[in-house]
Amino acid sequence: MPVPRDLYRRISGSFPTGVVIVATLDAEGRPRGLLTQAYLGLSTEPPLMLIALDATSRTLPALRQHGAFVLNFLRAGSEDLATLFASKSDEKFRDVRWSPSPEARGAPIIRDACVAYAACNVTQTIEAGDHWLFVGSVEAGEAFGGTPLMYYRRRYAPWPEERLAPPIEEA
Numbered sequence: 001m002p003v004p005r006d007l008y009r010r011i012s013g014s015f016p017t018g019v020v021i022v023a024t025l026d027a028e029g030r031p032r033g034l035l036t037q038a039y040l041g042l043s044t045e046p047p048l049m050l051i052a053l054d055a056t057s058r059t060l061p062a063l064r065q066h067g068a069f070v071l072n073f074l075r076a077g078s079e080d081l082a083t084l085f086a087s088k089s090d091e092k093f094r095d096v097r098w099s100p101s102p103e104a105r106g107a108p109i110i111r112d113a114c115v116a117y118a119a120c121n122v123t124q125t126i127e128a129g130d131h132w133l134f135v136g137s138v139e140a141g142e143a144f145g146g147t148p149l150m151y152y153r154r155r156y157a158p159w160p161e162e163r164l165a166p167p168i169e170e171a
């Protein structure tokens with residue numbers, strides 16, 4: 001018998017993550033997007049990334065139709081933007097500076113708010129429970145560095161660089 005919803009939430013809520021704005025264009029060419037934490041760096045060769053969108057997401061139809069998206073990996077200081085993109089606002093991009101990614105058919109790059117971005121073309125779409133999974137082939141991207149924004153137990157915080165142990169030696 002599957003675990004109850006409350007336990008499921010407490011288990012998955014025990015896992016801190018970074019946060020990502022998934023951005024795409026709708027049928028009229030308007031920017032659409034949402035905040036996500038369900039991200040997976042799926043494959044290096046070929047380069048693939050996976051995201052999961054709730055079936056009720058208003059960005060979902062746009063993403064399914066457009067077939068391309070940009071993952072904007074948020075940096076510390078982007079908490080207000082994270083809150084905006086976790087909302088149901090129709091005006092999420094009104095005050096946001098973005099540029100179109102040529103490799104993701106014009107999907108928005110939000111450069112000012114990112115430690116990195118990845119421009120992806122959808123290669124697989126899978127319905128899974130109450131979510132849709134999108135596998136994207138990474139066609140372009142940049143990694144700017146800086147401090148990422150983290151999410152844990154309904155709070156945002158910068159990655160605590162100064163409290164970290166020395167890096168693990170590569171095998």
Ligand SMILES: Cc1cc2nc3c(=O)[nH]c(=O)nc-3n(C[C@H](O)[C@H](O)[C@H](O)COP(=O)(O)O)c2cc1C
Binds near residue numbers: 019037053054059086
């Ligand atoms: C930290 C955090 C992580 C989230 N992760 C996801 C996610 O991985 N997938 C998803 O569909 N929604 C996720 N959400 C919820 C969406 O951001 C939220 O439902 C949003 O209003 C959807 O916007 P839309 O309906 O305009 O697409 C997350 C919210 C927060 C605060």
